[in-house]
Amino acid sequence: xxIIEIKDLVKIYDSTEIExxxxxxxxxNFEKGEFSAVVGPSxxxxxxxxxxxxxxxxxxxxxxxxxxxxxxxxxxxxxxxxRLHNIGFVFQSYNLxxxxxxxxxxxxxxxxxxxxxxxxxxxxxELLEAVGLGDRIHSRPGKLSGGQQQRVxxxxxxxxxxxxxxxxxxxxxxxxxxTENLLDIMEKLNREEGITFIFSTHxxxxxxxxxxxxxxxxxxxxxxxKK
Amino acid sequence: MNITVIAWRNIWRNKRRTLITTASIFFGVxxxxxxxxxxxxxxxxxxxxxxxxxxxxxxxQLEDYWENKTINNTFVLTDTLLQKVHQSKEITxxxxxxxxxxxxxxxxxxxxxxxxxxxxxxxxxxxxPEKWIIRGRYIHHGxxxxxxxxxxxxxxxxxxGDTLVLLGMGYHGVNAAGKYPITGxxxxxxxxxxxxxxxxxxxxxxxxxxxxNRITSLVLMVKDHYHMPPARKAxxxxxxxxxxxxxxxxxxxxxxxxxxxxxxxxxxMKAILYIIIAFGILGTVIMMFSERKRELGVxxxxxxxxxxxxxxxxxxxxxxxxxxxxxxxxxTIPITTWFYHHPIRIAGEAAKAFLDMGxxxxxxxxxxxxxxxxxxxxVFILIIIITIxxxxxxxxxxxSNALRT
Ligand SMILES: Nc1ncnc2c1ncn2[C@@H]1O[C@H](COP(=O)(O)OP(=O)(O)O)[C@@H](O)[C@H]1O
Numbered sequence: 001x002x003i004i005e006i007k008d009l010v011k012i013y014d015s016t017e018i019e020x021x022x023x024x025x026x027x028x029n030f031e032k033g034e035f036s037a038v039v040g041p042s043x044x045x046x047x048x049x050x051x052x053x054x055x056x057x058x059x060x061x062x063x064x065x066x067x068x069x070x071x072x073x074x075x076x077x078x079x080x081x082x083r084l085h086n087i088g089f090v091f092q093s094y095n096l097x098x099x100x101x102x103x104x105x106x107x108x109x110x111x112x113x114x115x116x117x118x119x120x121x122x123x124x125x126e127l128l129e130a131v132g133l134g135d136r137i138h139s140r141p142g143k144l145s146g147g148q149q150q151r152v153x154x155x156x157x158x159x160x161x162x163x164x165x166x167x168x169x170x171x172x173x174x175x176x177x178x179t180e181n182l183l184d185i186m187e188k189l190n191r192e193e194g195i196t197f198i199f200s201t202h203x204x205x206x207x208x209x210x211x212x213x214x215x216x217x218x219x220x221x222x223x224x225x226k227k
Numbered sequence: 228m229n230i231t232v233i234a235w236r237n238i239w240r241n242k243r244r245t246l247i248t249t250a251s252i253f254f255g256v257x258x259x260x261x262x263x264x265x266x267x268x269x270x271x272x273x274x275x276x277x278x279x280x281x282x283x284x285x286x287x288q289l290e291d292y293w294e295n296k297t298i299n300n301t302f303v304l305t306d307t308l309l310q311k312v313h314q315s316k317e318i319t320x321x322x323x324x325x326x327x328x329x330x331x332x333x334x335x336x337x338x339x340x341x342x343x344x345x346x347x348x349x350x351x352x353x354x355x356p357e358k359w360i361i362r363g364r365y366i367h368h369g370x371x372x373x374x375x376x377x378x379x380x381x382x383x384x385x386x387x388g389d390t391l392v393l394l395g396m397g398y399h400g401v402n403a404a405g406k407y408p409i410t411g412x413x414x415x416x417x418x419x420x421x422x423x424x425x426x427x428x429x430x431x432x433x434x435x436x437x438x439x440n441r442i443t444s445l446v447l448m449v450k451d452h453y454h455m456p457p458a459r460k461a462x463x464x465x466x467x468x469x470x471x472x473x474x475x476x477x478x479x480x481x482x483x484x485x486x487x488x489x490x491x492x493x494x495x496m497k498a499i500l501y502i503i504i505a506f507g508i509l510g511t512v513i514m515m516f517s518e519r520k521r522e523l524g525v526x527x528x529x530x531x532x533x534x535x536x537x538x539x540x541x542x543x544x545x546x547x548x549x550x551x552x553x554x555x556x557x558x559t560i561p562i563t564t565w566f567y568h569h570p571i572r573i574a575g576e577a578a579k580a581f582l583d584m585g586x587x588x589x590x591x592x593x594x595x596x597x598x599x600x601x602x603x604x605x606v607f608i609l610i611i612i613i614t615i616x617x618x619x620x621x622x623x624x625x626x627s628n629a630l631r632t
Contacts, residue, residue: 047631056528057627077532084530091630095525099236112530160530 003163003196004030004053009062011048011219022048023059024219030164030198035190037210038200045219046200047168053198054087054166055079067163084112088157088165090199093173095153096141102128102152103137109160120159127155131185147178151185158195167199171206183209230535234542237515245547248511252551253558255504256602259497260559263601266493268567268593270486273586274452277482278475280354280417283322283446284455285462286478287312290471292443293478298327298398301441302469311465312447317458320448322349325432325441329395329403331375331425333383340379341423342393344432344442353448356413356426363387363411370428372410376421380412387412391425398438405435416587497605505609509616512544516617523621524629533621540617548610552603559599566592 011023022045030036038046051057053064055071064071066086074082083089096105103124110120128137131151133144141149150170157165167186171179183206189195199206207213215222238245278284287308292300304323312318325344330337347366351357356374357365366374373391385391390406397403407427415421433439449458459474466472476483516523526536571590573581578588 048627051627051630054528056630080527080530080532083528089525089528091525091528094521097233097522097526099233099240109529112535156529 001032002029003032003067004028005063005065006053007063007065009049009052009064010060011045011052011057012060022219023052026062026219026221028214028221028224030196032163032196033190033194034164034196034198034212035187035210036198036212036214037207038198038214038216039202039207040216040222042202044216046216048219049216050166050168050198050200054089055083084109084160086163088160088162090150090153090157090165090167090170092169093146093149096149096156098141101138101140102133102144102155105141105152106156106159109156113160123159124155127158128152130158130189131155132181145178147174147181150174150178150182154182154186154189158189164196164198167197169200169202171201171203176205179203179205230539231542234539235546237539238543238546241515244511244514248508248547249551249554251504251507252548252606253555255500256552256555256606257559257562259500259605260556260598260602261562262493262497263598264559264563264566264592264594265590266490266593267595267598268570268591269589270490271452271593272570272589272591273482273486274475276417276587277479280415280420282475282478283320283353284449284452284475285447285459286473287445287447287462287466287470288443288473290469293471293473296326296443298325298396298403298436298438298441298443301325301398301438301443303440304442304445308445308470312445312462315458315461317449317454317461318447319450320349320353320446322346322353322446322448323429323442324350324444324446325429325436325438326443327395327403327432327436329393329425329435331379331383332392332394333385333389336383338379338382339423340375340393340425342395342425342427342432342435344429344435345426346429350426350446353446356415359413359415360411361414363409365411366426366428368428369430370410371431372408373425373427373431374411374413375409375425376423377412377414378418378421379423379425380409382422385409393425393435395436397436398441401437403436407431418582501605501609505613508544508547508609509613511547512540512613512617515543516540516620520624520629521632523624524626524632527624527626528630533624537618537621540621541614544610544614544617545607548606552606556599556602563592563594563598566590567594 006026006028009023009026010021013020013022026049038049040046048057052059059072071079071082097108100108106124106127107120110123125134125137128134131154133148133151136144136148141152144152171182174182186197187209190197201207212226214224289300289302312321323346327342329340329342331340347368360374361377366372375391380386387409389409391409393405393407395403433441449455455474459472462472523536527533570592573588573590581588
């Protein structure tokens with residue numbers, strides 16, 4: 001069952017003197033439970049593609065249907081709400097609010113969703129335990145390593161019970177050990193809980209773990225392989 | 228996670244910057260509040276001076292008296308009028324006066340003087356001339372003597388026990404002349420009193436001016452400044468032709484004007500001060516926004532509405548303002564309270580300038596609540612104007628751009 005259907009997606013940046021077609025007529029579908037990597041050289045359009053998919057950047061043309069809803073037909077406020085309830089995000093780095101502890105960062109998103117305090121505390125703890133940070137729940141991000149911060153970000157992305165999680169180069173700033181650790185956790189969540197992950201990367205070790213690899217070049221899909 | 232908690236923690240991410248910004252508000256508030264306290268205190272003192280030393284808060288006169296202060300514009304105080312005035316509950320003191328000019332002479336010397344016929348007891352409750360007696364004694368009912376200012380007495384080489392000769396024009400052009408023993412000499416803090424004033428018992432003055440039972444004014448007192456407007460309103464309802472009700476500010480337009488222009492001067496100074504402070508706060512706010520662009524982008528990305536984010540940014544600036552104002556006011560209260568109880572007495576040339584204006588040479592302070600809450604109000608208005616910047620920037624925030632920074 002497709003949860004995402006992308007039709008003829010185009011993004012042209014014309015803010016600079018030269019027009020850049022960052023995403024060039026992409027057609028793709030994603031199913032529930034996927035563990036997919038978007039790869040390609042720097043500047044190939046990975047970030048732009050994920051931003052369009054995540055409702056962060058408005059496409060120039062085309063449609064993104066998520067569970068039958070045309071994402072970009074919504075009003076700005078509705079899109080923000082849509083992100084809150086349906087999409088989890090993990091960015092390259094500095095994902096977390098530095099003034100909140102790990103637990104508060106995870107709770108934060110549930111707070112926005114209006115969860116009662118007791119429930120969100122319980123879930124935040126569970127999620128942090130699931131990413132192996134049960135003993136660091138009261139640490140602020142500044143006191144955590146890059147890998148630990150990314151794991152908190154994954155826990156936060158899961159907290160809102162999203163339909164899928166978008167991760168833009170989540171391992172870009174991590175050493176190989178942390179990279180492996182984060183990937184293992186993501187894979188485990190995918191395998192055991194059926195969480196859908198779509199992540200971009202240009203790290204060969206990460207690509208290896210993906211079940212599906214979509215290669216972009218100049219904003220176009222060069223190849224789409226399922227393993 | 229309450230947004231107020233996030234905002235509060237955010238301002239302490241850069242402790243030093245926040246402390247410097249709040250310190251600028253803190254010192255600004257102290258300066259502005261102390262200055263306002265001194266201004267308002269001094270104005271109250273000036274008003275008190277004219278009101279409590281001389282004019283009272285309100286006077287009932289004949290309609291033409293103020294423009295043409297002659298003995299002919301006098302009236303006979305009727306019981307009906309007196310009773311009605313008595314019925315106004317704001318009025319705390321009533322004193323009839325007959326005031327006119329006369330030449331005051333000793334054997335060789337003559338000088339112009341203001342003769343004031345008073346009810347000695349009633350007048351004591353209002354302007355309390357007895358308090359300023361430095362030699363001899365105050366006058367009583369039925370007294371045939373006078374009390375006079377020390378400078379006038381000095382000029383005429385007269386003292387207690389000597390005789391003062393008065394010469395003037397009485398009611399309907401009758402000659403007014405008389406000889407009066409001096410029972411007392413007074414020295415009022417305001418020098419023009421000492422140079423010109425002669426007080427005597429009301430019937431004695433009425434005899435001098437051949438104006439039996441007549442008075443120029445009925446002086447009225449209220450509890451303080453703030454009770455004057457309601458008292459005036461109550462009295463206006465029954466005071467009609469040929470009478471006229473005048474309040475101290477109508478009788479002292481120069482003073483009112485002086486206070487108004489001085490207050491304006493103070494406002495301009497405070498405005499300049501606050502504008503400088505506002506730019507300091509704005510600088511901090513701009514930095515706090517631009518260095519966190521990515522973080523703000525992340526917050527919106529994960530599903531925080533921009534309105535809520537703008538709320539956080541507003542709260543941050545609000546807290547900085549609140550800290551500055553609260554500590555500033557807390558620091559000001561002991562300062563102004565001390566000076567309220569220990570007003571600064573001025574000496575020398577500066578004191579003379581005050582006296583020439585008819586004002587006691589004292590820097591008095593006020594503890595009026597508005598002295599303090601005006602500062603709080605000003606800072607909060609500034610905060611609201613300043614937060615327009617981050618709020619507008621938040622609504623214009625392009626998420627994908629913010630994430631790329
Ligand atoms: N805001 C922007 N304005 C103009 N051009 C942009 C903007 N963002 C990205 N681009 C361009 O779009 C292309 C794709 O960029 P990006 O999506 O960041 O690729 P990747 O993530 O694969 O490195 C690049 O040529 C980049 O320069």
